[in-house]
Amino acid sequence: MSIVRTIFLQCSPASVSPFSAPSPSSNRVSVKFTVSCCSVAASPVTVVNGNVDKKPLDRNEVRLGLPSKGRMATDTLDLLKDCQLSVRQVNPRQYVAEIPQISNLEVWFQRPKDIVRKLVSGDLDLGIVGLDIVNEYGQGDEDLILVHDALDYGDCRLSLAIPKYGIFENVNSLKELAQMPQWTAERPLRVATGFTHLGPKFMNENGLKHVTFSTADGALEAAPAMGIADAIVDLVSSGTTLRENNLKEIEGGVILESQAVLVASKRSLIQRKGVLDITHEMLERLEAHLKAAGQFTVTANMRGSSAEEVAERILSQTSLSGLQGPTISPVFCKRDGKIAADYYAIVICVPKKALYKSVQQLRAIGGSGVLISPLTYIFDEETPRWRQLLSNLGL
Numbered sequence: 328m329s330i331v332r333t334i335f336l337q338c339s340p341a342s343v344s345p346f347s348a349p350s351p352s353s354n355r356v357s358v359k360f361t362v363s364c365c366s367v368a369a370s371p372v373t374v375v376n377g378n379v380d381k382k383p384l385d386r387n388e389v390r391l392g393l394p395s396k397g398r399m400a401t402d403t404l405d406l407l408k409d410c411q412l413s414v415r416q417v418n419p420r421q422y423v424a425e426i427p428q429i430s431n432l433e434v435w436f437q438r439p440k441d442i443v444r445k446l447v448s449g450d451l452d453l454g455i456v457g458l459d460i461v462n463e464y465g466q467g468d469e470d471l472i473l474v475h476d477a478l479d480y481g482d483c484r485l486s487l488a489i490p491k492y493g494i495f496e497n498v499n500s501l502k503e504l505a506q507m508p509q510w511t512a513e514r515p516l517r518v519a520t521g522f523t524h525l526g527p528k529f530m531n532e533n534g535l536k537h538v539t540f541s542t543a544d545g546a547l548e549a550a551p552a553m554g555i556a557d558a559i560v561d562l563v564s565s566g567t568t569l570r571e572n573n574l575k576e577i578e579g580g581v582i583l584e585s586q587a588v589l590v591a592s593k594r595s596l597i598q599r600k601g602v603l604d605i606t607h608e609m610l611e612r613l614e615a616h617l618k619a620a621g622q623f624t625v626t627a628n629m630r631g632s633s634a635e636e637v638a639e640r641i642l643s644q645t646s647l648s649g650l651q652g653p654t655i656s657p658v659f660c661k662r663d664g665k666i667a668a669d670y671y672a673i674v675i676c677v678p679k680k681a682l683y684k685s686v687q688q689l690r691a692i693g694g695s696g697v698l699i700s701p702l703t704y705i706f707d708e709e710t711p712r713w714r715q716l717l718s719n720l721g722l
């Protein structure tokens with residue numbers, strides 16, 4: 328039979344854990360979690376949340392955790408494919424796979440929160456998940472290190488939202504919410520969230536004193552209308568779910584901006600053979616692909632007296648400087664039996680956003696036959712993120 332147990336907790340700024348002991352301190356946010364559990368006979372079995380003692384380094388394979396399902400799963404596989412790192416999975420219900428281009432790498436499909444837990448416990452070495460999940464389930468663990476912090480998908484924000492109606496009608500900022508006379512020790516602000524670490528931490532850091540939290544696994548936007556909560560802390564991307572449920576975000580209420588990231592265990596990077604090399608290769612491919620994704624190659628012909636003269640004209644335009652400057656080569660043709668170079672071919676990279684402006688500027692300085700092609704990779708000499716990673720690792 329299922330029973331429902333309610334746990335009242337206090338959260339201190341230093342440690343916000345659903346299992347910390349209550350404290351009488353007045354400067355603390357109280358957290359109330361409603362937990363469903365089964366009534367079972369007392370047993371000596373301990374259940375740990377994947378967060379057991381650190382594993383010894385007793386395996387040789389390097390392990391990468393990828394989301395097994397949910398909205399991140401397909402986008403993650405697509406990104407890797409675009410980096411020529413196709414994941415070979417025998418069938419969708421098999422949780423281990425490989426990337427043939429990288430030997431000694433095992434891919435394990437896991438729920439995002441379990442990827443973070445398993446990085447901390449040493450069962451995975453690398454993982455791709457949302458930053459929200461890293462911060463919520465990693466809880467500031469020093470072993471976790473961001474290798475790439477902006478993989479350019481899974482964009483959303485963790486936000487505090489309140490009803491548009493009733494006593495909240497004229498409340499538009501966190502400050503105004505905190506100053507509402509309604510919240511007292513006896514009748515605190517009730518917040519529903521799945522983010523039971525980041526939610527209370529944010530309230531503590533912003534000095535909101537009389538707050539209680541309850542948790543649920545989804546459809547949190549219903550909680551205020553059901554009378555279960557006054558506010559929610561949840562992920563927002565398009566804002567449609569908030570709007571459809573008559574809720575609004577408020578100034579100062581964004582807790583975290585999130586997107587997909589590549590995260591690793593520091594201990595694995597430093598101590599496990601092969602992890603650093605695989606990380607370097609993945610980072611190079613990711614950086615080269617993501618940098619190229621924002622650019623086009625533009626080629627055009629331009630009449631001119633010399634390469635230098637053409638270069639001067641191009642560099643006088645703000646949108647035509649390219650990555651390091653334009654490549655200019657003479658176009659040779661035969662005129663009156665003689666070889667002449669009246670035209671020059673120019674090649675530049677332009678940001679996708681500035682494409683039309685670049686074409687206009689090219690035409691304005693005499694460019695013709697403008698060809699645009701997508702770029703696949705831009706490999707720089709060395710990626711800045713790699714240098715940063717080595718320095719963070721003290722290497």
Ligand SMILES: Nc1ncnc2c1ncn2[C@@H]1O[C@H](COP(=O)(O)OP(=O)(O)OP(=O)(O)O)[C@@H](O)[C@H]1O
Nearest residue numbers: 396397398399457458459460481482483562563564
């Ligand atoms: N609108 C959004 N809502 C929730 N998560 C989003 C949103 N946009 C991007 N994300 C990112 O996707 C992740 C959600 O991944 P998850 O695997 O939980 O997918 P899901 O589709 O919400 O599945 P489920 O909630 O059923 O487990 C979040 O942690 C976040 O990083």
Ligand SMILES: O=P(O)(O)OC[C@H]1O[C@H](OP(=O)(O)OP(=O)(O)O)[C@H](O)[C@@H]1O
Nearest residue numbers: 545546561562563564565566567568569
């Ligand atoms: O701003 P929007 O684009 O509307 O997206 C936000 C909604 O998406 C997520 O829910 P999800 O679809 O994952 O459903 P769930 O609550 O059942 O996980 C999130 O928890 C919000 O409810």
Ligand SMILES: [Mg+2]
Nearest residue numbers: 397398544545
């Ligand atoms: Mg969801």
